[in-house]
Amino acid sequence: MHDFPDLPFDAAIEAIKATVPSHLQSPRVGIVCGSGLSGLVDSIRDLHLVPYNTIPGFAESTVPGHKSSLAFGLMGSGEGVPVVAMLGRFHPYEGHDLRVVVYPIRVMARLGITNLILTNAAGGLNPNLAVGTIVALHDHLALPNMTGMNALLGPLTSSSHARFVPLSDAYSPALRRLLFLGAHHLGLSADEVTEGTYAWVSGPTYESPAEGRFLRLVGADVVGMSTVPEVLAARQEGLNVMALSLVTNAVVIPETYRDIRAEVATELAGKPVELPPAQVVSHEEVLEIGKAKGQVMMKLVEYVVSALS
Numbered sequence: 001m002h003d004f005p006d007l008p009f010d011a012a013i014e015a016i017k018a019t020v021p022s023h024l025q026s027p028r029v030g031i032v033c034g035s036g037l038s039g040l041v042d043s044i045r046d047l048h049l050v051p052y053n054t055i056p057g058f059a060e061s062t063v064p065g066h067k068s069s070l071a072f073g074l075m076g077s078g079e080g081v082p083v084v085a086m087l088g089r090f091h092p093y094e095g096h097d098l099r100v101v102v103y104p105i106r107v108m109a110r111l112g113i114t115n116l117i118l119t120n121a122a123g124g125l126n127p128n129l130a131v132g133t134i135v136a137l138h139d140h141l142a143l144p145n146m147t148g149m150n151a152l153l154g155p156l157t158s159s160s161h162a163r164f165v166p167l168s169d170a171y172s173p174a175l176r177r178l179l180f181l182g183a184h185h186l187g188l189s190a191d192e193v194t195e196g197t198y199a200w201v202s203g204p205t206y207e208s209p210a211e212g213r214f215l216r217l218v219g220a221d222v223v224g225m226s227t228v229p230e231v232l233a234a235r236q237e238g239l240n241v242m243a244l245s246l247v248t249n250a251v252v253i254p255e256t257y258r259d260i261r262a263e264v265a266t267e268l269a270g271k272p273v274e275l276p277p278a279q280v281v282s283h284e285e286v287l288e289i290g291k292a293k294g295q296v297m298m299k300l301v302e303y304v305v306s307a308l309s
């Protein structure tokens with residue numbers, strides 16, 4: 001097997017083990033916190049943070065709302081389940097190579113996790129999804145994968161890895177079952193926690209109206225700029241995967257466009273023109289909803305992790 005200068009697995013594991021107390025060194029569950037969702041760290045006790053800049057091969061998260069540390073600790077009642085959470089992830093639009101984007105997933109797999117819970121902030125394409133809804137992904141649609149931007153391109157990083165990775169059951173039905181049991185126990189309605197398909201786009205632009213319409217037409221419920229590369233690497237590593245999107249904004253898909261010619265004609269006829277309110281998504285709005293609704297996501301994740309003990 002090749003040695004990868006950009007993916008120094010042994011050095012990363014060594015650096016982590018040199019600082020993390022021994023009872024936390026072999027987490028069973030990995031968690032990735034999406035935009036504005038790092039508050040999940042509050043549910044980890046016996047917390048031990050390892051900054052990304054002390055782990056060989058890790059990049060820095062440059063996106064507001066993403067911290068740059070691995071959080072080791074225990075989650076859930078009783079003895080607790082050893083977990084490791086990424087407080088902040090890497091996105092290709094930050095300039096990170098896809099192999100670097102998924103490197104932390106592979107490092108967590110080498111630390112011994114068997115289950116991975118991914119969270120993200122996403123735009124709602126399905127008009128039935130209100131802002132604040134949590135969507136358990138049951139599938140994805142990744143146009144970049146289909147056009148040559150797949151995280152598994154290139155040499156295998158372990159001799160045990162499959163070259164061709166099936167994705168028919170990428171999002172573990174067993175973990176989704178636990179999630180919906182958790183939603184029931186927490187008294188959350190079907191409108192608050194549901195299932196759907198995630199469209200992965202590279203970003204960093206949000207969708208144009210035509211792009212939003214296209215993604216909806218081809219079956220996506222939510223859209224975001226992360227998660228799918230991590231799912232692919234996790235499946236290649238043999239991990240069970242659950243992914244949760246928090247709908248932070250509705251993607252605006254107008255049925256018609258503003259008729260500027262008609263507006264000009266109205267203006268020329270001396271009548272006042274009524275302008276529609278501007279609807280523009282911003283990352284600040286995404287972070288705000290993340291903060292407001294992150295608690296619910298945290299409780300669900302806690303439930304699933306506890307059930308895995």
Ligand SMILES: O=P(O)(O)O[C@H]1O[C@H](CO)[C@@H](O)[C@H]1O
Nearest residue numbers: 034035120121224225226286
């Ligand atoms: O997917 P996460 O990392 O949660 O972040 C989402 O929010 C950012 C855009 O506001 C993008 O990075 C998008 O992917």
Ligand SMILES: Nc1nc2[nH]cnc2c(=O)[nH]1
Nearest residue numbers: 121122123223224225286
């Ligand atoms: N692509 C995309 N990513 C997001 N992340 C949060 N909201 C959105 C959105 O509307 N579009």
